[in-house]
Amino acid sequence: MSLGLWVLAGALVAGVLLSMLKAWYDGRFRGKAQVDTVSAADLGAELGERATLLQFSSAFCAPCRATRRTLAEVEGMVDGVRHIELDAEAHLELVRRLDILRTPTTLVLDSTGAVVKRASGAPRKPDVIAALAIAIDHQPS
Template sequence: MSRPARHSKTPTSVSASSRNLSAGSAVGSGVNLLFFSSSFCDPCIQTRGVLKQVAMLLPDVKIAELDVARDTAEAEKAGIRSTPTIVIAAEDGTEVFRAEGVPTVNQVLVALAKAV
């Protein structure tokens, strides 16, 4: 990435999207939710807690965490501007939801329902 990701504590952007993540991406391998994080991001710790709760409620949901410093190509392809960012994709890889900042459990659950 050409510039470091900024960190966001509360969701600054929640949107529906039609971006298609490639078949080579983690989404293409059956992942429903991508969590873009960075090791020095305090809000990312909160987001991990939210996603842990979601995983307990919906054990079949596949979640992949990608570090923007390590997975730069994937982060650039997904247009990640800040961490944490959650991207939810339909089974075909089409992005249906994106939230920058720490989402609530309810936001993630609603977005996952839209992806089905």
């Protein structure tokens, strides 16, 4: 086999592995080492009684629409949970403070506004529900 074919095969394998890694990582909820807090004044809206699903979106973001539907469904399923969607471009100070690097990004806040979990990309409904359970059970210190 020629060197060119080996290089091509290596590039294909690397591409497949990277796309699999991105698919696995995209939309996963992760904890946050440093606790950020978001207030109702930051959002221009009241926080949820038990938890808040805070979504950062942008105008031409197709995954943002899917995320909006998913979070709205979960909001309807769980009492005391509020879904708030913010345009990232209109809230640049908050985007910088919370280190939002892409849209959609979803932050799961507890009842006090502390960020408990975050996901970059479109999250799956079971992952949102699991993250909400952690936020609802979270006891602020």
